[in-house]
Amino acid sequence: MANQVPCGGWSGTEDATEETQKICEAVKDQVEKETNQKYVVYKAVKYRLQVVAGLKLTIKVFAGEEDYIHLSVFQQLPCNGGKVELVNVKEVLRVMRNIDDRIVHSLNTTVPTVSFSGKVDASETCKQLYETMMEAHLTRDKAIKSCIAQTSEVMGQLREERAKDSDSLVLLRQLRKEQTKGESCS
Numbered sequence: 001m002a003n004q005v006p007c008g009g010w011s012g013t014e015d016a017t018e019e020t021q022k023i024c025e026a027v028k029d030q031v032e033k034e035t036n037q038k039y040v041v042y043k044a045v046k047y048r049l050q051v052v053a054g055l056k057l058t059i060k061v062f063a064g065e066e067d068y069i070h071l072s073v074f075q076q077l078p079c080n081g082g083k084v085e086l087v088n089v090k091e092v093l094r095v096m097r098n099i100d101d102r103i104v105h106s107l108n109t110t111v112p113t114v115s116f117s118g119k120v121d122a123s124e125t126c127k128q129l130y131e132t133m134m135e136a137h138l139t140r141d142k143a144i145k146s147c148i149a150q151t152s153e154v155m156g157q158l159r160e161e162r163a164k165d166s167d168s169l170v171l172l173r174q175l176r177k178e179q180t181k182g183e184s185c186s
Contacts, residue, residue: 007051016044016059023073024061027086031061031071034089036143039063053077056087087177099136103129154178 021044032038041064050056055075063069072088106129158175165171 010050011048013046013048016047020044020047020057020059023057023075023084024059024071026084027071027073030086031069031089034086035069054080099132103133103136106132151178 024042024044028039028042031042041062043062044059045062045068046060048058054077057071057073057075059071059073061069061071070090071086072090074085074087076083106125155175155178158171158178162168162171162175
């Protein structure tokens with residue numbers, strides 16, 4: 001991992017190490033659940049870290065072909081158990097934006113010019129475009145509802161734990177983190 005990172009500051013971006021890959025592997029199941037994909041190729045490429053009450057890592061992971069995902073991961077200090085947890089995956093939005101870009105491109109090329117009017121079946125193209133848009137909408141809706149449901153469940157558990165131990169700063173931090181995550185779902 002990065003050497004001489006000032007407490008609270010971010011390291012520069014560095015090539016991933018075996019240790020970085022191990023951290024990625026530790027959260028792979030969570031990433032697959034979050035993105036609703038199984039990754040055959042899943043290789044840490046670059047990373048940077050911030051030393052706080054543990055390590056915050058941003059890791060660029062090669063996921064096959066030209067796909068990359070960016071993971072935000074938190075690793076507790078060894079004295080606190082060293083647990084690794086996934087904070088965020090930046091892949092779903094990119095995929096959805098790509099779908100939007102393809103839709104815009106399709107809209108721009110669907111209505112044929114006079115010279116192409118006989119070569120393009122505008123009706124069939126519109127039908128395919130509509131189906132693509134509906135599929136993208138349903139996928140997006142499902143992802144948002146899943147995020148909200150998961151966050152609500154975790155928030156409920158944390159609130160129960162906080163009610164039992166109102167002085168716990170760790171629980172308060174976890175609760176705030178989940179609240180922020182829930183806001184980013186919608």
